[in-house]
Every structure is written in structure tokens, then in C-alpha cells.
Amino acid sequence: GNSVTQMEGPVTLSEEAFLTINCTYTATGYPSLFWYVQYPGEGLQLLLKATKADDKGSNKGFEATYRKETTSFHLEKGSVQVSDSAVYFCALSDLRGGSEKLVFGKGTKLTVNP
Amino acid sequence: ETGVTQTPRHLVMGMTNKKSLKCEQHLGHNAMYWYKQSAKKPLELMFVYSLEERVENNSVPSRFSPECPNSSHLFLHLHTLQPEDSALYLCASSQDRSSTDTQYFGPGTRLTVL
Numbered sequence: 519g520n521s522v523t524q525m526e527g528p529v530t531l532s533e534e535a536f537l538t539i540n541c542t543y544t545a546t547g548y549p550s551l552f553w554y555v556q557y558p559g560e561g562l563q564l565l566l567k568a569t570k571a572d573d574k575g576s577n578k579g580f581e582a583t584y585r586k587e588t589t590s591f592h593l594e595k596g597s598v599q600v601s602d603s604a605v606y607f608c609a610l611s612d613l614r615g616g617s618e619k620l621v622f623g624k625g626t627k628l629t630v631n632p
Numbered sequence: 633e634t635g636v637t638q639t640p641r642h643l644v645m646g647m648t649n650k651k652s653l654k655c656e657q658h659l660g661h662n663a664m665y666w667y668k669q670s671a672k673k674p675l676e677l678m679f680v681y682s683l684e685e686r687v688e689n690n691s692v693p694s695r696f697s698p699e700c701p702n703s704s705h706l707f708l709h710l711h712t713l714q715p716e717d718s719a720l721y722l723c724a725s726s727q728d729r730s731s732t733d734t735q736y737f738g739p740g741t742r743l744t745v746l
Contacts (some may be wrong), residue, residue, distance in 0.1 A: 522674070554737075561636065561722055561737030562675075607675070619688065620735065622675040 520545045524608045524623035531598055531630050539593040539626050541582075541608035549610040551575075551584050551591040552620065556605045565593075565606070598630045635659065636738035638723050644744045645713065653708040653741045655723030661736070663729045664706040666698060669720040669740070681706060682729040713745045 525540040543551065550569040554562040566575030571586035580595045591608060608623040636657045645651050657664065666678040680688035681700040695717075697709040706723055720740040726733040 559739065561638075561724070561739045562735075563737065564734045567734070619677050619680065620675075624672065624674050 520549065520610060520612045520621050522608050522610055522621055522623040524606075524626050526624075526626070527605075528627040528629060531628070533600055533630055533632055534597045535630075537593070537595040537598045537602075537628070539606055539608075539628070541591045541593065541623060543589050543591065543608075543610050545589075545610055545612070548586075549612065551582070552609040552611075553580070553582055553591070553593050554607040554609060554622075556607065556625070558604070562607060598628075600630050600632055603628055603630045636723060636725055636736050638721075638738035638741050640741060641739065642742045642744075644746065645710070646746050647713060647715075649713075650709070650711040652710065653721055653723075653743075655706040655708075655738055657704055657706075657723075657725040657736070657738075659725060659727075659736060661725040661727050662703060663726045663733070664700060664703075665724040665726075665735065666706065666708055667722040667724065669722055675722070679708075680729065687729065710743075713743075715745050718743055718745045 521544045523542050552567040553565040555565045556562045566577040568575040568584035574583045582591050582593045605625045605627045607625045609620045612619050612621045639654045663682045665680050668676045677690050678692045679698045684700045695712050699707040722740045723738045724735040726735045
């Protein structure tokens, strides 16, 4: 079935470091891909999304490119801040069987130290 | 108040208790969702409502009973739960049921079953 695999955390970085969180997917058809972020004590928020191959989603300095050839949607940020500390979830849209829903990865916890 | 709100934020209950979780969305959306978030597991979609009609039930035990009296409110009624049901329960809403629609999440109810 459709699934999302993202890198195991936790990830700990210093402020201004480069961030990559890997995400690969397995899907039939052409799903849309998403990154959601969950700050401490809050629900999930959409960070960015891409709806077709080669699309690049971007928001708040984060970027991810929909790579069909490698079935990947890696999240990157050039210079992280302490305020980026959160759990990041990769997800895809599952359109099988007439039932539309999001399939999430397990989440990657990021801690950024000053 | 804006966005998606959930009450209570924390709930401790015994296995013989009956309690309800409440979710309210102030976004004018037509679809609402219940998710279960357990440690080290992907988010699990439990129920989907579209225009107040349940459209998906992902093999959730009958001890969880959803109710959607109108498009702004969603409840999850709980009875005779098990300790393994302890988790963060997240409510979300989206404009429509399309999986490409952005889902807006509430902060969740942290449930502990003793």
C-alpha cells in the first residue's frame, strides 16, 4: 500500500546549520506530497506541499522538491533557527479506492540549539 | 476564536468511565477528521466526516464513537477504553474532503487511560 518513510530522529543541530530531513514514498499513481510541522504543545500545521513531479514547495525558508524518479520529497533549510525546533511529518495523499486521505510518516524531531 | 479548538486539552480516565472529546472549527470547512497520535507511530486516521456524514471509519474499535451534529462540531465519545488507547487525539478540518486540501489541526487532547 501507499506509505511514507522519513529519517529517524531525533536530529540535533546548532543555530544556522543546514537541515535535511529525508522522506521517500511508495505510491501508485501521482500523489500530492506534504510537509507538516508540529510545534511543542500544538497541533500539526501545513509547512509546504507539492502536487506534481518537479514542483518545489517552499515556506519560511524551508524547501522540498517532488522527485518522481527517486520517489523522494526531502525537506531542506539553509540556516535553521531555535524557533524551528519541532516535529516534522512527511505525508502523501492517498487516492485509492475512492477514499481520499493523508498518509503520514512517523515524524522527525528536530532540536536546534543556540 | 479562530482555527480549530479542542477540549479538554488533557484527560485522565479509568477503563470504566465514559467521556467525550470535543472539537470545534471556525473556518467554515465541510470536512472534519479524528486522528490518533501515539509515540513512535505514524498518525492514524480514525474517522472522516464530510458535510456531517461519516465517510470513513478506519477499522476503529466500537469503544470510540464519533458524532458530528453540524459542520462546525465533532465529538469523540469514549467508553470502556484500554490503557493502549492512551495517546494524543487530534482533530482536523479541511475545506472539502479532497486529500489535496490543506488540513488544519487542533492542539489535541492528551488522553491517559488508567
